[in-house]
Amino acid sequence: MQPDPTQAAPEAMLSVRGLKKVYQTDGGDVEAVRNLTFDLRAGELACLVGPSGSGKTTLLKCISGLMAPTEGEVLLSGKRVSGPPKKMAVVFQEYGRSLFPWMRVRDNVELPLKNQGVPRAERDRLVDEALEAVGLSHVPRSYPWQLSGGMQQRVAIARAIAYQPEVLLMDEPFAAVDAQTRADLEDLIRTVWKKLGITILFVTHDIDESVYLGERVIILSSSPTVIQEDIAIDLPEERDQLETRSLPRFTELRHHVYEQIQLAKKGDRPAAAGTPSAGPTPAAASGADVA
Template sequence: MSETVTATASPGISTGRTLSVRGLGKSYGTGSAENWIIRQLDLEVPPGEFVAIVGPSGVGKTTLLRSLSGLVPPSEGGVFIDGVECNEPHPEVGVVFQDYSRSLLPWMTTLDNVAFPLQGKGMKKAERLSIAEKNLAAVGLGGKGHLYAWEMSGGMQQRVAIARALAYESKILLMDEPFASVDAQTRLDLEDLVVDLHVNLGVTIILVTHDIDEALYLADRVVVIAEKPAHVVDQIVTGFGSHRDQVETRSDPRFAEARGRILTRLRS
C-alpha cells in the first residue's frame, strides 16, 4: 500500500493548474490478447508542485506520461485539469521529450524553433520572437538564437526544447527522461536549471525518470509505480525545500533513507 500524502504546492509566480488522474488504465489488444499496462492509477498534482515518477524499466512510465499529455487516450478512467477531463493535447500542457534532437526542426534557427509553436496562438511575428528570446535567456541561451540545432551540443539542444515548452506559457510541464542522453556533468547542470525554473516560474512539473537519485534531487514528491499492471505503490515527500545543492542535498541523510525505501519497494 502507498503512503497517504497530502501534497502542497511550491512557491512561485504561476497560478498553475491542478492535474488529477482518476482510475487511469491503459491496455493494448482485445479479448484474450488484451494487455493492461496501467490500471487503477490515481494521482493528484496541485499547482506549482514538482512530481517525479519512478519505476522499473518497461513498467509503463512513458505510457503514463503520454496519457497525461493527451497524446494517448486512456482505456479507462481519465485525466482532468482543473476538474475538466482532458482527452486530447491541452493548450496549457507542454512536453519535453527525451529525444530532443528530433523535436527541433533542423532548417530553423534556435529562435525560430522556440517561436514556431506560438503561430497557433495567432501572435504577430515580432511578439513571437520577443517571447522566444525571453525564454532562451531564461534557460541560459541568451544571444544564441541565431544558431541551428546542429551547431549546438546536446545539452544546449535540450535547453532549447525546454525554452520552447516555456514559451508556450505551459502551466504544466511534462518531462520524459529529458536528461538521459547527455553526459554526467551536463545532466547535473540541466537538473539545476530545471530546479531554478521551477522556483522562479512556479510551473507544475511532472518528470518521468528511471534515475532514483535524480527524482529525489529534483522533486517535491516522488511517486513510485510498479507491478503489472502498473499502479502507484508508494509516495515520498522529499522535504528539501526550494534550495537544492548537488553535494549538500545528496549528502542529506533523508536522501539516503528515501533512496533505500524506493529501491526496497521496487525490488520487492
C-alpha cells in the first residue's frame, strides 16, 4: 500500500513528507536535504544516523519548527508544524549552552512550565518527578555549571521530561560526554522512554549507539540527503550494555549500518530514494541466549 505523500499514515505521531531544504548563500544555493519522507509511530524510538554533513541538524531544525523547509512538510499528530510545537521537546548536544547558567537546576527545569502557566503545585510535582527520573533530586539548588557534563545533560533531559512532550527530539545528545557516562545516559533514555511511552527521534553519528538504543535505525545518505536505508532493530527488548552489545545479532546490525554509511559517504545512493528496505535477514534465534 503506497501511502499518500500528502497524508500521513493515521497512526503516525510524527510524519516527515517530501522534506527539502535549500540554503540560499552568497555562493549560490546549497541543497542540504533533497527529499526525506518517513513516519514515526506513537511510542517509537528511532535513531537517525548519517555521515557527517548529511543534514541531520537541518532535518532536526525543520522537524522542531525552528526552520521552515523549502519544500514538503512535517506533521505532528496530523497537524502541520509551522513553529516550535507545544507537544515537542528538544535536547541539544551543547548542554552547557542549552541550560541557562543564570538559573539553578530546578528553575531551568521549571521555566518552560512556568512560561506555559502551569499552576505552581502541578509544576512542583512535574519538576520533582522529572529530576527523580534522571537521578538528580539531590541537586535542585545547584547551578548547572557546578555539575559534571553528564549531570548537565541529565538536567536537560529532566527539563524535556517535565515538559511532558509527546515527541522528544535528541540532537547527538551524548556526543560531548565521556564513554562511561554515555552508556549510563543511553540506558536512562531507554528507561524514560519505556516509562513514559513517548516517541523519540534520536539523532547520532555513533553507529553502535544507534543500534543499541533504537527499535529502528534510519540511515541518511550524504548531502543532498535522502534516506539511504530504514531498518528495524530486532534486538531483545531488554537492552544491557554488556549482554546486548555482545550478541551476534548486534554485531551483524552494526556491520550493516556501518557498511551503509560507508556507501553513503562514497556517494552511493539508494535506487528508489525513500523506499524502506527490509534490512538484513534476521538471524534465527536472535537473543535466545538472553534471559
